Amino acid sequence: MTSRAHLGVIAFLSTEMDARALRAALDFGLIETLAAAPADMGQLSRRSRLAPRSLALLVDMLEANRVIVRDGDVLRLTPAFRDALRFRDLLEARIAFADLVWPDIHSLFNALLADAPQFMARSKTFDLFRYDRCFELSAENRAATQAWTRFTTCLTKYEADAALDEIDLDGVGDFVDLGGNTGEFSLALLRRRPDLLATVVDLPVVCAIGRDHVAAIAPAQAAAIAFHACDMRRDPLPAPADLVAFKSALHDWPDADARRLLARARDVVRPGGRLMIFERAPLHFRSGRPPYGLAPDLMFLHFLRHPALYLETLGELGFVDIDCRRIALEVDFHFIVARRPEASP
Ligand SMILES: C[S@@+](CC[C@H](N)C(=O)[O-])C[C@H]1O[C@@H](n2cnc3c(N)ncnc32)[C@H](O)[C@@H]1O
Structure with a gap:
């Protein structure tokens, strides 16, 4: 481990x-x-x-x-x-991210608990994750997008290995990360398997930031990571691969959209290949108070799902060997992996 x-x-x-x-x-x-x-x-x-x-x-x-x-x-x-x-980068990112969401927690905690739509409408944090600003490449959109990708990039740098520890990478030749952000998860995979080819699927502005990020921090890996800029809900997705991931991407979407995304992802998994889902589990703080540094996690209170929806959908889509585990990091995560049968249509 x-x-x-x-x-x-x-x-x-x-x-x-x-x-x-x-x-x-x-x-x-x-x-x-x-x-x-x-x-x-x-x-x-x-x-x-x-x-x-x-x-x-x-x-x-x-x-x-x-x-x-x-x-x-x-x-x-x-x-x-x-x-x-x-882990100074993580320490600083945790402070900065908590500072950013804290005014919302401070002034809107009752709404967070009792009136999620009101909380979303009044909270400043959700202004940060403006995916509508990730379509048009402009200096303004790039700056607005970097304001949040700096957090997701740093958190994923530290979360990726816990998921990769759980999966057997033998025989995997290619990988697609749906909602793969700046390529940090792909980089973690390539550190284990430098011979792999990875494709990051994300919105155009995020992909532009990701290309620069990978070129700056891991120039030797840049040629092994392709960025496929698209709206993964409707645009053509990359060719099928042995391993396909959703890491912290499905909780963004209501149930019906999450199911549709899983159905689209199925076609990106080569028959015999696997789909993995790595998502924060519903929050609990039974063993101690929520620390300030985890204030950002509270913002996602209503978004973090029980894995049942994913497990049920994977079954309906014909996946087999469905395995679900809990991984304890600062908070609990679900790690789900499932195989698309060789003979699937
Ligand atoms: C919560 S972030 C998680 C990012 C990354 N997987 C991680 O764990 O750090 C969700 C990602 O999905 C991407 N995304 C959102 N809507 C999208 C869409 N319609 N098509 C493609 N990517 C999308 C976002 O840009 C973002 O990178």
Whole structure:
């Protein structure tokens, strides 16, 4: 099983004040200073240029959150925070994403619970995921789309391996990721199987961002990932492949649309090939309070499904060997894999 060490990040984002102190410590250079070597308050004050009482407040907050520990006059990062800091991009993305949705949770929590349409209409978060701005290539649409793909890209970078650990990739020659965003899931697959060919299906602006993303972070893999820009609800889809995925893509759609997408996906699976679905499960926080860092997950309260709809639809579509597992990450996910029979029409 791939390491899940990145899950430790969320322990430092329990409350908004924890996130504020960490963001400030990153911005004022305290974390970088302490990552290089232990330091005393004088050294931190010179580095951060913060007034003594401001620095003292910040240090107290970081100590209470077990980011740092005092040893006499000397301050150092705790071993647990050092581990979390290896995933600094995830830590920063979690803070930024939570900060973005927090005003909605703060002012509209009752509507979120009791009146989902009202919540959607008034929430600013859903303005962010504007798929209607992903069709026309323009600088404005690109900037608006990047405002959310930076989150999906970072989360998928860390979520992909948990799904890939569950699937046997022997004999897979090609892969299609429906709603595959900037190609991050395909990149994770190619790290395991560099000989594969992947196709990412997504809206035109997302595909344009994805092409640049892959070329920038993994130029050696760029030739192995094709981007197929289309509206997957109605446009022609790529040629059939051995493995086809929906990762965190089906929850966007009401039941009837999700069923239609699954029916379309069936034809993209080569007979004998497999379809996989990797989706957040309905939320629960039975083992502890929702941490601030998971505030974005609350926004999807009404969208996250029980897997029954997927399992039933896959059966109706003639898939066999349908397997469904639960994978525990920061929240639970469903991992479903099903085979299209060799002899299917
Ligand atoms: C919630 S995101 C998940 C992205 C990615 N699979 C991940 O897990 O990070 C849903 C994806 O579906 C894409 N999408 C939405 N509507 C689409 C459509 N009609 N056709 C193709 N892609 C679509 C979005 O652009 C987005 O990349």
